[in-house]
Amino acid sequence: DGHGGKVKVGMITTLSGGGAGLGIDVRDGFMLATKMAGNDNLEVVIEDDQRKPEIAVQLADKMIQSEKVDVMTGIIWSNLAMAVVPAATAQGKFYLSPNAGPSALAGKGCHPLYFNVAWQNDNLHEAAGAYAREIGYSNSFILAPNYPAGQDALTGYKRTYGGALAGEIYTKLGQTDYAAEIAQIRASGADSVFFFLPGGMGISFLKQYAGSGVDLPVVGPAFSFDQGILQAVGDAALGIKNTSQWNKDIDNAANKAFVEGFQAEYGRLPSLYASQGYDTANLLLSAMAKADVADADAFRAALAEADFESVRGDFKFGPNQHPIQDYYVREVIKDGDVFTNKIIATSLTDHGDAYAGECSY
Amino acid sequence: MSFLSLQGIEASYGPTQALFGVDLSLEEGAVCALMGRNGMGKSSTVKVICRLLKHSVGQVYFKGRDMAMLPPHKAAQAGMGLVPEGRRCFPNLTVYENLIAAARTGHWDFARVTGLFPRLAERRDQSAASLSGGEQQMLAIGRALMTNPRLLLLDEATEGLAPVVRQEIWAALRILKSETGMALLVVDKSLRDLRQVADSAVILERGATVWAGAIGDVTPAVADQYLGV
Amino acid sequence: MGVPEMGRATLINAALFAMLPLTALMALLLDEPFIITLTTKVAILALAGVGLNIALGLGGLVSLGHAAFFGIGGYAMGILAHHAQTYTPLMEAPFLLEGSNSMPLIWLVAVIAGAFAAMAIGALSLRTSGVYFIMITLAFGQMLYYFAISWPAYGGEDGLSIYVRNGFPGLNTLVPIQFFAICFAVLALVLFGVGRLAASPFGLALAGARQNPERVQTVGLSPYRLRLLAFVISGAITALAGALFADLNRFVSPTMLSWHMSGEIMIFVILGGVGRLFGPVAGAALFILLEHVLGGLSDYWHVYLGILLLLVVLFARGGLIGTLAGREVAHD
């Protein structure tokens, strides 16, 4: 049946509880793009997954069975994505990931209907590793929580870093006290520290690190230094280098429009997640302009072209429909009263991911 | 108006009504025996007096004050001391702590109470849970005395006590009555003992007052009719 | 317990019970497959609650670790189906063991695994009582939870996705109404069994041990053994529910083992009425309904959920069924 160009999007994201900030930003970025485009053919249904995978699965069932959506998006967390994406694509729905990029879905588990508009999970860590190598760190201490995304993070860093390791630690998921880890860092003789500790874990780590008197340089992925939480970390983050595929000072028209539009609409600075949500919507809109979603092959081809103005500048999809893009090194600075990031270098250019080779449709 | 008076009291536990019209009155410094067979409402009456059970019909006056709206702790502060059925010592507290938990200053203090029950001094720092049944009973009485009440409610206070101790307690209560003018409402199964301390008696049957008068008038016939002795 | 009240409770139970298939059928007619899925979820979570209620309501064993059994059931399904899905054997030595995607077989494995886990956890935990029991069961649950998160073989925190629902002979389980029928039938059977159990000599002795263990001992029975058996039955039923739940989602992950899950199952039981046979059914139905209806209202819908739950505890004593059936609660 013809949709007459209409597309119904089901967005499942985290809107309540501790991790709500990320989902809210993805949603707001996404909705900003649709509002700016003013396209009446796009209808969005939004549901809160409460960061529980079982709930996400059931909401996906609802989106598919009752709402009869064409495209799904919104999931923040890798474990929720692993629960929802394979089932959704198996039922013939497009899934556009605005944030999570687990390696399983990039490699053997890739699917023609699955597009990742953010990054593969390892990417930002690879960028950090590459930066560390470039700047000449040769003895890093690395740590991450003991769960799959954490294991991916350390793997990603090691992949590009190549130097020796002063220590490698998996911490408990949700841990809030890092005194013991910091003591180990102090005693390890490391020349640098890499960590991936998303959310509150990262805030705790940074504050405690700052008070400890250890003054080794720190690198990490953008997650612990993003707009939403920088204010909460405060001075402890100043000067730290972190890697990202986006920053608000990337100089292009699309980004400018996005940053201004976002501030005007929501009264706060946009975050990494908001930029990803925004790009996801624009990717979708670009495909809608070219094809009818009822014609899956045509629509898929239109998506794969990625013919939209990304706020990151150059953006294209690799063979596994994950981004090929540049990764930047940012530094945390204080701009007036506000903590924010400034790009200081490019770490990886036109970088894809390590799993693309394993993917075949 | 009497020191304590109950008129036409009715009271229920949830859906089960326990009292169906209790009348009772007591003068300052007097001792009244509350009698009746098992399950006739003696304890319920005691609870109504000290406000652990709310009455639905009737009036309770204590020292001229309507008790209807008072919570239990206010009733106690007004001068009631309770030795409840089944002792209800605080098992996790030591003997000493049990005694001083709610003590108020007055005639009765730790020294006087342990003078009455030397055993309690010996067990001063032992937890109440590990006391023998009789020792717990002594503790319950001591605890009530420590609040220095004007009206002492004794619900089966001598249950489980050795005969000698029982005699000592009654003797002490007799002295108490004459020296301090404390009024007593006593529930006890031993008619012989009650005769020695009480002035008046009230007999309950099926939750209602069926007999009231001087203790001396509780003849064997009355006892046989209402108490099954 | 007065006779007319018993009559009313029975009536309410019957109505409650009939409500599930009626809702499902109605949804089928209106072509709202998601409502059927929700109803199925209620049936499965109710089953988990019925399991817990044996320990909690009858035995007075407040377990905050029942997610362990729920999750074990879930992983029994996940692991067997995963191996069937990837055509890899479960183990090769000492003998070959294949995965499976047959529901009855998976249930059997889930029930046995749940029973054994409950036996082990129960045997140790039952040495304690009261709040200590709550916490030691929580401890065992958390151990399993952290183990599952960091154990990479079956997905760690990401969990396991099973792309097709497992099969049941003669039915197409992917059709929502057929899967509902399976779950409802299991619930009905278990409810019947548990009803008999509660009225049996074992039930009388078990509930006696809850009220006064000393008393049960002096009539010559061992509270420990009564409780252990109750705990095992309880764990096995909850594991069965876990297997069904995993099949409903075609997915299993460590969140099924988390203490939040234990708490949620417990809340179904309390909400419906502790110790009431149909309590978990009422509790799960109300909770899912609230979650579903309120979820759409605002980003802050948890506030409303909280307020409603609070009102239920404060004013509907004895849970929903207790309130509807109009009998005052037993403990005061």
Next chain:
Amino acid sequence: MSTILLIEQILNGLQFGVMLFLMAAGLTLIFGVMGLINLAHGSLYMVGAFAAAAVAGVTGSFVLALIASLVAAAAAGALVELLVIRRLYARDHLDQVLATFALILIFSEGTRWLFGSFPLFLDIPTAFAGPVMLPGGIQYPAYRLLIIAIGLLIAFGLFQLIARTRIGIQIRAGESDREMIAALGVDISKLYTIVFALGAGLAGLAGALVGAIQSVQVGMGEPVLILAFVVIVIGGIGSIKGALVGALLVGLTDTLGGVLLPELFGTFMEASAATAVGSSLASMSIYILMAGVLLFKPTGLYGRA
């Protein structure tokens, strides 16, 4: 591992323990002494941290922030006690579980409503910002020493309050028989409101103190709540001394487990597998500790039967 590092890790363990004690102290008061299972205790911790962050944001004073945390959490506690908790004393533990679970939902999402979805900023005062040098060449953050001091002070104060004062005795009496202590003339309702507010205030203070070196965000209380329950159960419910000992045990086990287990496995396993296995076991270690303690002492280290 060098001796100095080991000593530092032991210090860290002790300090983590004291931090847990701050939270467990209020919980033991309410849970142990009043016999109430209060799952919402973590919410009061959160309320304290948010109040502190808000006040520090406006005034810039850490001392005012701490006072605000105490006052706000105590007030929230008193309000909750008056409106909800006091109807629950006579009830089953299970009703308390459900009601306080509902309170968590209300507090968490209510806080998010007021303060937004992003973590807030609360930093330690500059006077305590850096490390100090301890004898033996150990660098240790000054602020953590401050937390240790405050924690021990509170432990001492509470112990005196409960064990020695008449109020403490009355509270404990009320735990075993509320009706009876009321019948002896003690206004137990008022007393319990005060105790609840005190416990809440302590949780709030802990939230503010800890929030300064961790993240102030919605849901921050839940992981600590579980740990605090573990602590007071290990120590024996109702015992302040037990809470302190339990907290130190948990702190040491958690810290040293996380450090030593991976090293231990490293002696006979390949490095990265050893870290993985070691840290998995480490994340289970405190629960293993709790189960172990309860198996040998079914009512905790200092609990009564």
Next chain:
Amino acid sequence: MTETLLDIKGLRKSFGALVATDDVSLTLNPGEIHALIGPNGAGKSTLIKQVAGGLAPDAGQVWFAGRDVTGFNTAARARAGLGRTFQISSLAMEYTVLQNAVLGALGARGTVWRFFRPVMQDAELRGVAEAALERVGLMDHRDKRTAELSHGQRRLLEVAVALTLKPRVFLMDEPMAGLGAGGSKRLTGFLDGLRSEAPILLVEHDMDAVFALADRISVLVYGKVIATGTASEIKANRDVREAYLGQEEAS
């Protein structure tokens, strides 16, 4: 005289410095009521607990029907035939009076491992339970919840449950406590008849009952048996009068 049914040999138990049971030996023969009296805190309940199984003695043995049961737990002793009542009522408070009695009958039957037969419809168990309630006069209250009974009624139920166990020996800790004067009198009559079914080791402070019932009386003071004898021997014993009976009881 027939052979001794219950033989307590040299039991000893201390709590810290306090010796609560100090080398106590007692016997109970078929058909007799052996009363145990003594001041509060003398160690009577402690002794009963050691015999019934709630408390392990430091030294000494309990022989029952020719077997050493010292190593048995409470449940095993109850199954062997030791029926106990508590000084402070210990019943399943949410159950009806009848359910409490059925629970006793169930215990006496020994096997609870039946999962699908409704227990309250088991005619045999009900029969035993109702007969016991009838004997203590609680039949009218059988459908009341136990929590709704008055204190005295609970004491009677305690006795009824012990009856359902059909024990070979009764251990009764102050069964009269809490009964009114009339109730005590009736229970006294009842116990008098009971002794032919099974002998009774009776702890009691109600001297009217003790003197009316006991074939033998042992007096426990500070954990030691200071005298054993018939009612008149005990009444005449000066030590006992001083330590326990006081003035009038002996007169």
